[in-house]
Amino acid sequence: MSLGNNVDICFGEALDSLTELSWQLHESINLVEMSNIAVRKTRDILGCDRVLIYQFLPQEDGAVIAESVDLAWSSILENFGKGGSVTSDRLIWRKHVEAHLMGAFSTIEDTEDTQALTLEPEYADWLSEMQVRANLVMPITTRSPSSPNLFGLLILHQCDRPRHWQTQEISLVKNIATQLGMAIRNADISTRNQIESALQESEARQRAILEAIPDLLLRVGRDGSCLDSMISPSIDANQFVVIGQHLSELLSPECLERQLQAIERAIATNQLQVYRQQLIKFGKLASEEVRISAINDREALVIVRDITSEVDSEQRLEQISYNVPGFIYQYHLRTDGSSHFPYASHGIRDIYDLSPQEVSQDAAKVFDRIHPEDLDYVRQSVINSAQNLTVWGCEYRVRFDDGRTIWVAGNATPQREPDGSILWHGYIKEITQRKQAEIVLKEEQTKLQEAYSEQNALFAAMKDVVLIRNSEGKCLKIVPTNGNNLLGNPEAILRQSIYEELPPSVAKTIVEAIDHSLSTQQIISFDYPLAINGRDVWFSAIISPIAEDKVIQVARDITERKQAEIALAEAKEAAEALTKAKSDFLANMSHEIRTPMNGVIGMAELLASTPLTEDQLDYVQTIQDSGNILLAVINDILDFSKIEAGKLELEERPFLLKDAVKSAFNILSTEAANQANILKYAIATDVPAMIVGDQARVHQILINLIGNAIKFTQKGEVELLVKGLRSPQSSNQILFSIRDTGIGISSDRLSRLFQPFSQADASISRKYGGTGLGLAICKYLVKFMGGKIWVDSKGSIAGEPPIGWQCATTPETSGAIFYFTIDLPNMNSEAIATANIALDAANQNLSCMAELFPLKILIVEDNEVNQKIASLYLKRFGYIADIANNGVEALEMVYQQNYDLLFMDMQMPEMDGLTATRLIRQDGNISLQPQIVAMTANVMPEDIQNCLAVGMNDHISKPIRVEEIARTLNRLQIKNQVATAIKS
Structure with missing residues (x-):
C-alpha cells in the first residue's frame, strides 16, 4: 500500500501501529492527550504532511484542538491560536458539511484541479494559504446507545503534491476515527463528571447514576x-x-x-x-x-x-487482526492463580494450533504447547511482569502435536484490575526464520573464530612472508611466519618507507599493485626478483585489500619454480620448433608426393577406360588400389600431425546426416562387393535430419570404421545403426554403431586399440595393411565432437563406454561392434531456416529474390578478390552491389544516395571500417541509416564487440559463405519472404 511520499509501507506494519494507537487512546482519559496521540500517530502511519482534529463547539463554529505538522509546512494552531475558533468553511468544503454531519468522509486529490473541483472562494483561499494540495476529512463520532454524536473531524493534509487516497488508506483513517471516537466517549464521561462535580456535585452524582x-x-x-x-x-x-x-x-x-x-x-x-x-x-x-x-x-x-457498537468494533478489530502477523490478545491472570484469554484473534491458530474458544476460559492448553525446556522460563517471566507491572517480553519455542517446533516472540503491557487480578494487552508472532538466522549467524561466528585460529596456525606454519601495508606501501605489521628469515631486520623495515626498504623498481611495482587493488577491491598478483645474500631470489606476491587504506601482501620464494619454468620454456620452445619442422616437412612431403600421385592415379583411371586385356586391367586396378592406399596413409599422417600440434579445427555447419552416411556407403560399396559383404544402414526417427557439425570429419570416421569392418569380414554383413542417445552424463547425443560378422577381436588384444601406430597384432598389419593411425584419429575426432568411442567384441569392451553400458557380445559371438557418439547441438528455428536457405541456395536460382525484395547494397572492401566473391554471392540472390574501396569512398557514396545494407570490412587503407561506421551513425544528415554488417577476417570476441560498439548490426567472418549472406537477409526481417522466393 502506498502511504505518504510514495513510500511503500507494509500494510501489516500499519495495522500494528493502528493496534498500538488503539491501546494508547483507550488507556488515556485526557482529551488533549489522546488527541495529540491520534494526530501524531496518524501522520506517522499515513505519511502525510499535516493532521489535525477539529472539534465542533456548541455555541461556536469550532476549534482546532490538536495538530501534527511536518516542519516544512505552516502550523494552523500557530496561525490561529491553540483552541481558537475557526469557521468551518475555512476547514471544510461547504458542499461536504451535510455529509460530514451524517457521518460520511470526503477526499480531495488535487486542490489545483479546477476542472474537477469548484471550491468556495474562502475555502480555496484558505487551502492555498495553508499550502494544501490534497486532503481527507473523516468524521469523529462518539456513539451512544441511542444515536451517533458528531464530535468533530479528523483532517489529513498533503501539502507537497496531489495524492490519490487509496481504499486501504481511507479504511485505516476510518478505523482511527472510530477508535478515537470510542476513546473520547469513554473519556468524556469521566471528564464531564469531573467538570460538573465542581459545579454541581449532587446533580452530577445523580446524572452519573442514571447514565450507569x-x-x-x-x-x-x-x-x-x-x-x-x-x-x-x-x-x-x-x-x-x-x-x-x-x-x-x-x-x-x-x-x-x-x-x-x-x-x-x-x-x-x-x-x-x-x-x-x-x-x-x-x-x-x-x-x-x-x-x-x-x-x-x-x-x-x-x-x-x-x-452492538462493541461487537461491531470487535469485528472490525478481528478483521484488522487477520492482516497482522501472529495474534493479538488479552491475557487475564486471576487472583486464584488461574488464567485465561478473554480475547484472542484468529491468529492464535497459527501460533498454538488452538482456537480462541479453547482458551477463553482456561489458558492451560497454551502452556501445554510451550516447549518443556522453555516452560519454567516463560512462567517466571509472567510472574515478574505481574509483580512489577512491567512490560512482558519473551521469546520461546512452541511444540505441536505433530512434532513441529516454532519460535515465537511475545510482548504485552500489564494493568491491575479492581479485583487485584492482572490483565495484559499484547501480541505474539512467529520468529522461526529470525531465530534460524540467528543460529546460523552464531554458527558462522563460531566458524569465523575457528577460521581465525586456523589462520594463525597456518601463518605460523607458512614459509611465506606476510606483511600488512598501507596505501603508500609502508609496512605496518609483519605477520609471524617461518619465512621471515628472508626479511633481514624486521624492526628496520617497520621504520622505513617502501622506497627505503626495497629497490626503486620493485617498490614502484608494489605501490602500483596496492593502488590498483584498493581502487578495484581485487586481488593483484605479480612476480618480482630481489638480490638477497648475493643471489637472485624470485618472489610471487599477492596483494589483497583488507581495509579502505590497507592491504595484505603475501610473498613466496619461487626461485626454484622460476628456474624450472625457464627450463620448461626452453624445452617447450625446442619442442615447438621440432614440431613445426616436422609439420613443415610433412606438408612439403604431402605436396611433393600428391603431385606425382595425382598423375599416377589420374593416368591409371584414364588407362582403365581404354580397351585392355584381363591381365592389363588387373595391373591397372593394382596401380589404382596402391595409389589410393598410399594417399590414405599420407592423409592419416597429416591428420595425426595436426592433432599432435593442436591445429586440427572442426567446422560448425548444418548438414544432412543421411547424405554423409550415403556418401560413405557409396565409396565403400565396391570394396564390400569384392569381399562379398552385405552393407546395410538404418537411421532412427529420433535423429534430426539436419545437424550442425563438421560433415567431412563425420564422413571420415564412418569411412574408417565401416572400412575396417569390411576389411575384417569375408562373405558376411556390415550394418550401421544411428539413433538418439540420452543419458544423465550427457546432453542430447547421436549414437553410431557399426556391427560386422567378421573375425572379431580377442579380449587380450582390445587394449591396444585406439593407440597411435597400433593394431591388434603385427599379423594384422602384414595381412590387411594400414598404418595403425585410423582408430587413434577417430578417437580424437570423436572427442573434439563431444563424444566417446568404444568397441564390444568377444564379450569384452575397450575404449570409453558410457557408465553402466552393457556388453552385447559373448566369447562365442562373431565379429565386433564399434560405437561412437557425438554431441547434438540445439538448432533454433532461425538457424534451421537460415540453414535451409543456404542448402537450397546451392541448387536453386535465387535471382528472383531481388525482384521481390529490392535492396540497395554497398560492399566496402579493399581486396579485389573479396569484392568479386561478395558480389558474385549477392548476384546469386539477384542483387547488383556497388563497390567502395575504403571508408572514405563509402562515406561519399552514402552521402550521395540511400543504401539499405552495407557490408563493411574493418581493415582498409585511408579509413577503416570502424571509423567509417562511427561517422555514418553520428551524421544526422543521412536521411536513411542503413544496416551495416561487418565482413572481416577479424573474428576474435573483442573484434565483434568493437563492431557492435560503433553501431554495426551484425558480423560475418571471412571466408564468406553464401549461408552467411542468407542469415544477414534474415536479420533484415525478410526470412519468410526469402523462403517464399526460394520455393517459387
Whole structure:
C-alpha cells in the first residue's frame, strides 16, 4: 500500500501501529492527550504532511484542538491560536458539511484541479494559504446507545503534491476515527463528571447514576414473569413496558429458552450467568450482553446491555487482526492463580494450533504447547511482569502435536484490575526464520573464530612472508611466519618507507599493485626478483585489500619454480620448433608426393577406360588400389600431425546426416562387393535430419570404421545403426554403431586399440595393411565432437563406454561392434531456416529474390578478390552491389544516395571500417541509416564487440559463405519472404 511520499509501507506494519494507537487512546482519559496521540500517530502511519482534529463547539463554529505538522509546512494552531475558533468553511468544503454531519468522509486529490473541483472562494483561499494540495476529512463520532454524536473531524493534509487516497488508506483513517471516537466517549464521561462535580456535585452524582444504568434491568421470577424493571433514559419507556408481562411476550422462542435456562442455572448454582445474544430491535440486528444473578430461590436479576457498537468494533478489530502477523490478545491472570484469554484473534491458530474458544476460559492448553525446556522460563517471566507491572517480553519455542517446533516472540503491557487480578494487552508472532538466522549467524561466528585460529596456525606454519601495508606501501605489521628469515631486520623495515626498504623498481611495482587493488577491491598478483645474500631470489606476491587504506601482501620464494619454468620454456620452445619442422616437412612431403600421385592415379583411371586385356586391367586396378592406399596413409599422417600440434579445427555447419552416411556407403560399396559383404544402414526417427557439425570429419570416421569392418569380414554383413542417445552424463547425443560378422577381436588384444601406430597384432598389419593411425584419429575426432568411442567384441569392451553400458557380445559371438557418439547441438528455428536457405541456395536460382525484395547494397572492401566473391554471392540472390574501396569512398557514396545494407570490412587503407561506421551513425544528415554488417577476417570476441560498439548490426567472418549472406537477409526481417522466393 502506498502511504505518504510514495513510500511503500507494509500494510501489516500499519495495522500494528493502528493496534498500538488503539491501546494508547483507550488507556488515556485526557482529551488533549489522546488527541495529540491520534494526530501524531496518524501522520506517522499515513505519511502525510499535516493532521489535525477539529472539534465542533456548541455555541461556536469550532476549534482546532490538536495538530501534527511536518516542519516544512505552516502550523494552523500557530496561525490561529491553540483552541481558537475557526469557521468551518475555512476547514471544510461547504458542499461536504451535510455529509460530514451524517457521518460520511470526503477526499480531495488535487486542490489545483479546477476542472474537477469548484471550491468556495474562502475555502480555496484558505487551502492555498495553508499550502494544501490534497486532503481527507473523516468524521469523529462518539456513539451512544441511542444515536451517533458528531464530535468533530479528523483532517489529513498533503501539502507537497496531489495524492490519490487509496481504499486501504481511507479504511485505516476510518478505523482511527472510530477508535478515537470510542476513546473520547469513554473519556468524556469521566471528564464531564469531573467538570460538573465542581459545579454541581449532587446533580452530577445523580446524572452519573442514571447514565450507569444499563439499557434494561429486570427482576424476573423463576417462571419467567417480569416483576420489576428499570430502563435506561435513552430508551422510550412507553415502547417497552414489561412489568407484569412474561418473557415469552418479549423474546423469540430461541432467546426465551436460553434465558429461562440461564435463570434456572443462576438460581440453582447461585453463580453469575453471562452470555450474548443477537435479535432484531427496531428493525435492525442488535447484539446484547445478558447477565443473570440469583436474588433468592424464586427470583433473579436480569441485566441487559446493548453491545452492538462493541461487537461491531470487535469485528472490525478481528478483521484488522487477520492482516497482522501472529495474534493479538488479552491475557487475564486471576487472583486464584488461574488464567485465561478473554480475547484472542484468529491468529492464535497459527501460533498454538488452538482456537480462541479453547482458551477463553482456561489458558492451560497454551502452556501445554510451550516447549518443556522453555516452560519454567516463560512462567517466571509472567510472574515478574505481574509483580512489577512491567512490560512482558519473551521469546520461546512452541511444540505441536505433530512434532513441529516454532519460535515465537511475545510482548504485552500489564494493568491491575479492581479485583487485584492482572490483565495484559499484547501480541505474539512467529520468529522461526529470525531465530534460524540467528543460529546460523552464531554458527558462522563460531566458524569465523575457528577460521581465525586456523589462520594463525597456518601463518605460523607458512614459509611465506606476510606483511600488512598501507596505501603508500609502508609496512605496518609483519605477520609471524617461518619465512621471515628472508626479511633481514624486521624492526628496520617497520621504520622505513617502501622506497627505503626495497629497490626503486620493485617498490614502484608494489605501490602500483596496492593502488590498483584498493581502487578495484581485487586481488593483484605479480612476480618480482630481489638480490638477497648475493643471489637472485624470485618472489610471487599477492596483494589483497583488507581495509579502505590497507592491504595484505603475501610473498613466496619461487626461485626454484622460476628456474624450472625457464627450463620448461626452453624445452617447450625446442619442442615447438621440432614440431613445426616436422609439420613443415610433412606438408612439403604431402605436396611433393600428391603431385606425382595425382598423375599416377589420374593416368591409371584414364588407362582403365581404354580397351585392355584381363591381365592389363588387373595391373591397372593394382596401380589404382596402391595409389589410393598410399594417399590414405599420407592423409592419416597429416591428420595425426595436426592433432599432435593442436591445429586440427572442426567446422560448425548444418548438414544432412543421411547424405554423409550415403556418401560413405557409396565409396565403400565396391570394396564390400569384392569381399562379398552385405552393407546395410538404418537411421532412427529420433535423429534430426539436419545437424550442425563438421560433415567431412563425420564422413571420415564412418569411412574408417565401416572400412575396417569390411576389411575384417569375408562373405558376411556390415550394418550401421544411428539413433538418439540420452543419458544423465550427457546432453542430447547421436549414437553410431557399426556391427560386422567378421573375425572379431580377442579380449587380450582390445587394449591396444585406439593407440597411435597400433593394431591388434603385427599379423594384422602384414595381412590387411594400414598404418595403425585410423582408430587413434577417430578417437580424437570423436572427442573434439563431444563424444566417446568404444568397441564390444568377444564379450569384452575397450575404449570409453558410457557408465553402466552393457556388453552385447559373448566369447562365442562373431565379429565386433564399434560405437561412437557425438554431441547434438540445439538448432533454433532461425538457424534451421537460415540453414535451409543456404542448402537450397546451392541448387536453386535465387535471382528472383531481388525482384521481390529490392535492396540497395554497398560492399566496402579493399581486396579485389573479396569484392568479386561478395558480389558474385549477392548476384546469386539477384542483387547488383556497388563497390567502395575504403571508408572514405563509402562515406561519399552514402552521402550521395540511400543504401539499405552495407557490408563493411574493418581493415582498409585511408579509413577503416570502424571509423567509417562511427561517422555514418553520428551524421544526422543521412536521411536513411542503413544496416551495416561487418565482413572481416577479424573474428576474435573483442573484434565483434568493437563492431557492435560503433553501431554495426551484425558480423560475418571471412571466408564468406553464401549461408552467411542468407542469415544477414534474415536479420533484415525478410526470412519468410526469402523462403517464399526460394520455393517459387
